[in-house]
Amino acid sequence: MKKFLLAATAAALVQLGLMGNASAAELRYAAAGDIYGLDPHSMTDSFSINFLQHVYEPLVRYNKELKIEPALALSWEVIKPDVIRYKLRQGVKFQDGADFGADDVVVSLMRATAEKSPIKGNLPALKSVEKIDDYTVDLHLSGPTPLLNNYLTNIAIFDAGWLEKNNAVAPVDAQLGEEGYTTTHANGTGPFKVESRRPDAQTVLVVNEGWWDKPEHNLTKITFTPITSDATRVAALLSGEVDIITPSPLQDAKRIASNPGTKVLESPGLRSIMMNFNMRDKLVDGNVEGNPFKDARVRKAVYQAINMDLVRDKIMRGKSRNAGMQIAPEVPGFDAKLNERFPYDTAASKALLAEAGYPDGFQFNMNCPNDAYVNDEEVCQAMTAMLAQVGLKAKLVTEARTLHFKKAQEGQTDMFMIGWATLPMLDGFSVLSAMLHSPEEKLGTWNPGGYKNAKVDELVKKIDVELDETKRRAMMVEAFGITEQEVAWLPLHQQPLSWAVRDNVEVVQTADDLLRLWYAKVK
Amino acid sequence: MFVFLVRRLLQAVMVMLAVAFIAFLMFRFLGDPVNNIVSQDATQVEREEVRQRLRLDDPLVIQYGRFVANAASGDFGISYRNSRPVSALLAERFPATAELVLVAAILSLALGIPLGIYTALKPRGVLSQGLQILSLIGISLPTFVTGILLILVFSVWLGWLPSFGRGDVVDVGWWSTGFLTASGLKALILPSFMLCLFQLTLIMRLVRAEMLEVLRADYIKFAKARGLKNRAIHFRHALKNTLIPVVTIFGLQLGGLIAFAIITETVFQWPGMGALFIQAVNFTDVPVMAAYLVMVSLIFVIINTSVDLLYNVIDPRLRTDPTRATGKGA
Numbered sequence: 124m125k126k127f128l129l130a131a132t133a134a135a136l137v138q139l140g141l142m143g144n145a146s147a148a149e150l151r152y153a154a155a156g157d158i159y160g161l162d163p164h165s166m167t168d169s170f171s172i173n174f175l176q177h178v179y180e181p182l183v184r185y186n187k188e189l190k191i192e193p194a195l196a197l198s199w200e201v202i203k204p205d206v207i208r209y210k211l212r213q214g215v216k217f218q219d220g221a222d223f224g225a226d227d228v229v230v231s232l233m234r235a236t237a238e239k240s241p242i243k244g245n246l247p248a249l250k251s252v253e254k255i256d257d258y259t260v261d262l263h264l265s266g267p268t269p270l271l272n273n274y275l276t277n278i279a280i281f282d283a284g285w286l287e288k289n290n291a292v293a294p295v296d297a298q299l300g301e302e303g304y305t306t307t308h309a310n311g312t313g314p315f316k317v318e319s320r321r322p323d324a325q326t327v328l329v330v331n332e333g334w335w336d337k338p339e340h341n342l343t344k345i346t347f348t349p350i351t352s353d354a355t356r357v358a359a360l361l362s363g364e365v366d367i368i369t370p371s372p373l374q375d376a377k378r379i380a381s382n383p384g385t386k387v388l389e390s391p392g393l394r395s396i397m398m399n400f401n402m403r404d405k406l407v408d409g410n411v412e413g414n415p416f417k418d419a420r421v422r423k424a425v426y427q428a429i430n431m432d433l434v435r436d437k438i439m440r441g442k443s444r445n446a447g448m449q450i451a452p453e454v455p456g457f458d459a460k461l462n463e464r465f466p467y468d469t470a471a472s473k474a475l476l477a478e479a480g481y482p483d484g485f486q487f488n489m490n491c492p493n494d495a496y497v498n499d500e501e502v503c504q505a506m507t508a509m510l511a512q513v514g515l516k517a518k519l520v521t522e523a524r525t526l527h528f529k530k531a532q533e534g535q536t537d538m539f540m541i542g543w544a545t546l547p548m549l550d551g552f553s554v555l556s557a558m559l560h561s562p563e564e565k566l567g568t569w570n571p572g573g574y575k576n577a578k579v580d581e582l583v584k585k586i587d588v589e590l591d592e593t594k595r596r597a598m599m600v601e602a603f604g605i606t607e608q609e610v611a612w613l614p615l616h617q618q619p620l621s622w623a624v625r626d627n628v629e630v631v632q633t634a635d636d637l638l639r640l641w642y643a644k645v646k
Numbered sequence: 647m648f649v650f651l652v653r654r655l656l657q658a659v660m661v662m663l664a665v666a667f668i669a670f671l672m673f674r675f676l677g678d679p680v681n682n683i684v685s686q687d688a689t690q691v692e693r694e695e696v697r698q699r700l701r702l703d704d705p706l707v708i709q710y711g712r713f714v715a716n717a718a719s720g721d722f723g724i725s726y727r728n729s730r731p732v733s734a735l736l737a738e739r740f741p742a743t744a745e746l747v748l749v750a751a752i753l754s755l756a757l758g759i760p761l762g763i764y765t766a767l768k769p770r771g772v773l774s775q776g777l778q779i780l781s782l783i784g785i786s787l788p789t790f791v792t793g794i795l796l797i798l799v800f801s802v803w804l805g806w807l808p809s810f811g812r813g814d815v816v817d818v819g820w821w822s823t824g825f826l827t828a829s830g831l832k833a834l835i836l837p838s839f840m841l842c843l844f845q846l847t848l849i850m851r852l853v854r855a856e857m858l859e860v861l862r863a864d865y866i867k868f869a870k871a872r873g874l875k876n877r878a879i880h881f882r883h884a885l886k887n888t889l890i891p892v893v894t895i896f897g898l899q900l901g902g903l904i905a906f907a908i909i910t911e912t913v914f915q916w917p918g919m920g921a922l923f924i925q926a927v928n929f930t931d932v933p934v935m936a937a938y939l940v941m942v943s944l945i946f947v948i949i950n951t952s953v954d955l956l957y958n959v960i961d962p963r964l965r966t967d968p969t970r971a972t973g974k975g976a
Contacts, residue, residue: 157925160729160730167688244684295729302734306730321822322735354794355794358794358797358802359810362809364808523677525928527677547685
C-alpha cells in the first residue's frame, strides 16, 4: 500500500511538473467532436480522416491552395487509360523505424478497398495494385478514372510489416466483435506521431523528427481536446486554456474579436447548402392532384420567391456567400456566370405559378435538419415565410440529422435541405454523379427527388471517364448549365467557416474546413 | 435478509430487461445509423451491405433477443462509432462519472445538512434569509445555465479553474483517477458544484423543514424541560429524526445525480458515461445507448436496495422481517 501511494504521488508530481512549463511551440486545439479512432481506414468521417493525416500520409495530398501535390508518391503517369504508375518517394521511414516502400502501398490500398472495408467507397474503380519494383507500383483500374488522385488524397498508407505483426491486415470489422489493433495504435509516416490518447478527453501528438518533408510548422506538440458544448469551447479559448477552436460559433464572433488576445478567422467554405425537389408522381403532403414540382416553372417560382440577400444579412450575419451553383468557386466545374442567381422577384414568381396553373399556390412539406448546418433551422423558417408571400404553403418539419437524412433518402419529403462539400472528391463530379444523374446503380445516390434529364445523364457518364482535364471541365459546366436552367435543385449559399485562434497562432484556413497543423505556427 | 436480496436481484433483472426493451422500441425513432457509417454518397447497395453486416434488417424482437443473449455473457457488442467493444468504452468512462457523482453527493450532504440545520435553528437570521433566497435560485435555475455562469466567472473572468476536462489523471489499474493530481482536483470543483447544486438546495430545504417540524414535537419540549443542553437536543434527538426522509430523498436523488451528470458532462466536456451517451444518441450508436441505459437502470436498483437496507440501520422500528410481513415465512 505504501509503495502504491508513493508511486501515485510521484506520478502526480511528474504530471504537475509537466503542467507548469507548457512549451511555446505546443498548440492546444479544441474541436466540436472527437475523432472516431486512430485507424483512418475505419471511418468515412472527413474530420477524423484529416486529423489522422497528421500521423498517416496518403500518396498525394492537398496543399494550402487545395491543389494536389506529391506526398509519398513522387510522380505518376498514365501507362494505359486504366493503369496508372506511381513512383514512390525513397528514404521515407515509418515512425517505428521501418522503411517505406511499394509493399506498404500494395497492402494499404488493398486494405482500404477490401470487401469489408468501410471506406471502399472512397477509392472506387481500384481493381488491384501491382508492385513493379521497391519504389514503383501500378494501379489497375476498372476504367479510366480522372479523379484517381483526388481519391488517393484520402487513403492513408500503413506499414505492411507492422500490420502483419499486429494481425491487422484485414480492415477493422465492427461485426466480428473484436477490437482492432489499429483503432488504438498508430504508426504512420506523417509529421506528427501519437503520444497518448484518451477517447473524448485528449489526444496528444508530438513532432516526428524523422519526417521526410521540410516542416513549415514550428510545433513540438499538439494537444487535441474535443469540446462539444459551443459555450464551453469559446470559454476555453477566452480563458487561454486552448489556442484554437473549430468551429467558432457565429453568434460569439464579436465577443471573441473584441477580447484582447483572440481573433476570429472567417471565410466562406466549400459546403453548399441547397434544397431538393420531389419530382415523383405525387406530393408527400400536398393539397393538389399530381405533383406541381414536376413543372420547371413551379420550381423556378420557388427559387425566385426566396430572398437570399435577406437570409445572408439577417440570419447568416453577412458571412455566407449566396450561390447559383451547387458547388463553391474552389471546386473544379465552377463557372462564375452560372453562379449568378435568378433574381429575387415575387411578381415573377407569382406569374410563373399562374402560368403553371397554380395561381393560388399549393401546399407541400419541407424538411430541414436542425443540427447539421449553420443556422439550418432559421434559414428554413425564413424560406417558409417567403414562400407564403407568393401563396406557397410549405409545412416545415425540422429534425435531428439522423432522422432528417433517413427521411430524405427514403423520399418522404417534398423539399429537403442538404449541404454538400464534394468531399473527399473535391470536384464538381461529386454533385453531378450523386445529385443530378437519375438514380441508377452507383449514380444518383442522392437524387431521391428523381430529377432526370437524358442529356445530363449522358454527360455525366462521359465526364466519369474523360482524362483530358479541359474537356472534362467544359462538360461539367455544360451539364451544370442545363440543370440550372431547369432548376433541378434550389441552390442557396455556401455557409461560412468560422475558427477562432489566440493572436500568437498562425494557421491556414482552407475552404474544406479541415485544419492542417503542419502549416501552423505558434509565436 | 437473504430472501430480500434475492428478490431484489430478480427485480433488478426484470427492470433491466424492461429498460432494454423500451430502449429498443425507441431506437427506431432515432434515425438510421447506416447514414453515419457510410460516406455521404454511398450507393444503395453499399448501404444495404452495411445494414446486413450490422444485422439491422432483422426484426426488432430478434435484435432485442440477440442483445439480451449477448449481454448475459457480458458482451455488449461493438460501438458503431468508435469500433471498440462497448464494455471497454463504458469501463473507460465509468471512473470519470463515478468520481464526479461521488464528489457531488458528498458535497450536497456535507453542505446541505449543516446549512439546513443552521437555517432551522436561526430562522430569522439575516444569513438564513440570504441562504433561503440563494437556495431558491439554485433550485429554479436550469443546471446548464449555472454551469455556463460558473465557467464565465471562474474560468474566463478570474482564470482560477479550468473550463473543461478532468485535468491530469493517474491510472491506478484500470481506474483512471483525478483525485491524485492538483489539476485533477481543480477540474473537479466546477462540475461537481454544478451537479450538486440542485441536490444541495433540496437537502438544505428538506432538513430545514423537517427540523422545524421536529423541534415543535412534544418530546423536544420534554427534553428541554428535563434541562438537556441545546446541543444534545438538536443533534442527538432532533437531527436523527429528520434524517429518515433525507436518506430516502438522497437515495432517489443519487440516481438523479447520475442522470443529470449527462448535462454536466456535456457542459464541462467531462469524459464520462453521460458524454458517451450523448454522442451515441447523435450517431445513433445503438449498442452504446442500450448498454448505457441498462447499466444506469442497474445502478438505480442497487441504490434503492441500499437505501432500503439503510432504513433498518437508522430507524430500528422499521426492522421487520419482509418474509413474515407477507405471511409466507420460510
